[in-house]
Amino acid sequence: MSAAPLRVVVIGGGFGGLEACKVLRKGIKQGRVSVTLVDKENFFQFNPLLPEVATGAVETRHIVYPLRAFCQRLGIRFVRNKVRTVDPVARVLSLHNDLTLPYDRLIIAAGSTTNYFGIPGAQDNAFPFKTLMDAIRLRAQVVEMWELADQATDPATRRRLLTFVIAGGGITGVEVCSELMHMFTTTMARLYPSVPQNLVNVQLVEAGERLLGGLKQEHSEVALGHLRSVGVTVVLHRKVTAVDAANVTLDDGSVIPAHTLVWTTGIRGQALDSPWPWALGRGGKLAVDKGCRVADGVWAIGDAADCVDETGAPVPAVAQGAMQMGILAAKNLLAELDGKPAGTLKYRDLGYFVGLGKHSTVASLMGVPVSGVLAWYMWALVYLMKMVGARKQFEVATDMVKGLFVDHDTSQIHERRRMLRDVDMEPRL
Numbered sequence: 001m002s003a004a005p006l007r008v009v010v011i012g013g014g015f016g017g018l019e020a021c022k023v024l025r026k027g028i029k030q031g032r033v034s035v036t037l038v039d040k041e042n043f044f045q046f047n048p049l050l051p052e053v054a055t056g057a058v059e060t061r062h063i064v065y066p067l068r069a070f071c072q073r074l075g076i077r078f079v080r081n082k083v084r085t086v087d088p089v090a091r092v093l094s095l096h097n098d099l100t101l102p103y104d105r106l107i108i109a110a111g112s113t114t115n116y117f118g119i120p121g122a123q124d125n126a127f128p129f130k131t132l133m134d135a136i137r138l139r140a141q142v143v144e145m146w147e148l149a150d151q152a153t154d155p156a157t158r159r160r161l162l163t164f165v166i167a168g169g170g171i172t173g174v175e176v177c178s179e180l181m182h183m184f185t186t187t188m189a190r191l192y193p194s195v196p197q198n199l200v201n202v203q204l205v206e207a208g209e210r211l212l213g214g215l216k217q218e219h220s221e222v223a224l225g226h227l228r229s230v231g232v233t234v235v236l237h238r239k240v241t242a243v244d245a246a247n248v249t250l251d252d253g254s255v256i257p258a259h260t261l262v263w264t265t266g267i268r269g270q271a272l273d274s275p276w277p278w279a280l281g282r283g284g285k286l287a288v289d290k291g292c293r294v295a296d297g298v299w300a301i302g303d304a305a306d307c308v309d310e311t312g313a314p315v316p317a318v319a320q321g322a323m324q325m326g327i328l329a330a331k332n333l334l335a336e337l338d339g340k341p342a343g344t345l346k347y348r349d350l351g352y353f354v355g356l357g358k359h360s361t362v363a364s365l366m367g368v369p370v371s372g373v374l375a376w377y378m379w380a381l382v383y384l385m386k387m388v389g390a391r392k393q394f395e396v397a398t399d400m401v402k403g404l405f406v407d408h409d410t411s412q413i414h415e416r417r418r419m420l421r422d423v424d425m426e427p428r429l
């Protein structure tokens with residue numbers, strides 16, 4: 001009688017988790033493993049297009065893909081639930097509703113969470129930018145500010161409503177800033193003719209000496225030049241030190257009156273309801289070896305893992321890092337069943353894209369820098385290829401072509417009462 005397949009559980013259906021599942025399919029076909037993917041959401045989200053969702057350039061549902069459908073194709077069981085704790089001795093995960101999920105092998109691909117660095121008021125007042133709901137909330141907030149500015153008469157009130165501060169000049173911060181500015185100077189300028197454009201104030205605050213630190217210097221300069229040319233105030237060498245509902249304070253003591261602070265400064269490894277039962281490395285991420293192994297029978301990948309590649313260089317928290325780790329961890333899991341040695345991560349940096357709005361992009365492809373409209377077409381093509389499923393590829397392609405001719409969608413789909421609670425509209429309308 002053949003042995004029962006080993007129960008493999010993958011926590012998290014993001015970039016890393018999905019790649020791991022695809023590799024594990026080989027083991028499923030051979031009857032050696034059964035695989036369960038557990039995720040607190042029932043969809044995969046394509047993060048690189050969140051800035052476009054936040055500005056209504058790409059439709060919300062077009063960047064997500066149902067995990068159940070993905071799993072069904074691969075013969076994987078999908079459980080839509082949140083992992084709360086891990087018992088590494090009994091090898092059991094506890095989920096919501098008092099459910100449990102036993103495992104023989106575990107791949108942790110739970111991603112990361114926003115890091116507020118303990119800055120007073122940041123968690124309560126800033127707008128994080130990691131999830132689809134964050135993008136939906138930000139779009140609603142932005143539209144709300146424009147609607148209120150349309151009704152306000154006091155110039156100072158209007159200026160505060162129309163001030164949008166983005167903390168963090170990395171890829172996400174630059175992209176959010178660029179997309180917002182593109183939306184403001186096109187769609188919003190047309191829709192709100194009574195709002196004086198000179199009151200619109202978008203500020204990007206970066207603690208380091210340049211934008212896009214870690215990427216090519218020339219791209220930092222292109223991004224800086226582009227943002228300044230479209231009217232963004234870029235503040236370098238400054239940190240946000242406090243936030244409340246109406247003000248953002250910087251480390252030189254200056255205060256920016258604003259109701260909207262977008263927080264794109266950093267991430268930490270995802271936490272469960274109780275601490276992970278294994279050692280943590282940098283950024284609250286699970287410490288792993290060069291083969292992504294955490295402990296016997298346990299691997300961690302992607303943003304959840306503090307991993308160095310075989311040269312000793314830390315693997316960046318980007319989608320391609322998560323995908324390469326996902327493939328490696330799943331291969332190592334299957335290799336272990338064959339009694340073969342584990343491989344180590346040979347991280348290949350395939351390049352990057354940074355969207356600058358207005359159908360312009362800076363990119364590095366296999367080390368070759370490209371910028372402008374050509375880079376935007378390459379960006380569109382590569383992202384379309386990376387979307388999960390032909391239907392999503394078609395939907396996003398349609399949005400991209402549509403965006404060349406029509407305005408951003410400014411429909412405000414959100415509960416407005418929560419947003420309005422702290423906005424001081426004095427003097428009265």
Ligand SMILES: Cc1cc2nc3c(=O)[nH]c(=O)nc-3n(C[C@H](O)[C@H](O)[C@H](O)COP(=O)(O)OP(=O)(O)OC[C@H]3O[C@@H](n4cnc5c(N)ncnc54)[C@H](O)[C@@H]3O)c2cc1C
Nearest residue numbers: 012014015016039040047048083111302303317318319322
């Ligand atoms: C706005 C934005 C733009 C980005 N743009 C780019 C880009 O252009 N290029 C690039 O390479 N990278 C980009 N990134 C980074 C990239 O998205 C991440 O590095 C990548 O998603 C990490 O993959 P992952 O599999 O580790 O985690 P994720 O893709 O974040 O997936 C984690 C999954 O785990 C699930 N999960 C978490 N906790 C639990 C739990 N307790 N129980 C069950 N499920 C759980 C989550 O629901 C999620 O589905 C961007 C990120 C953001 C936020």
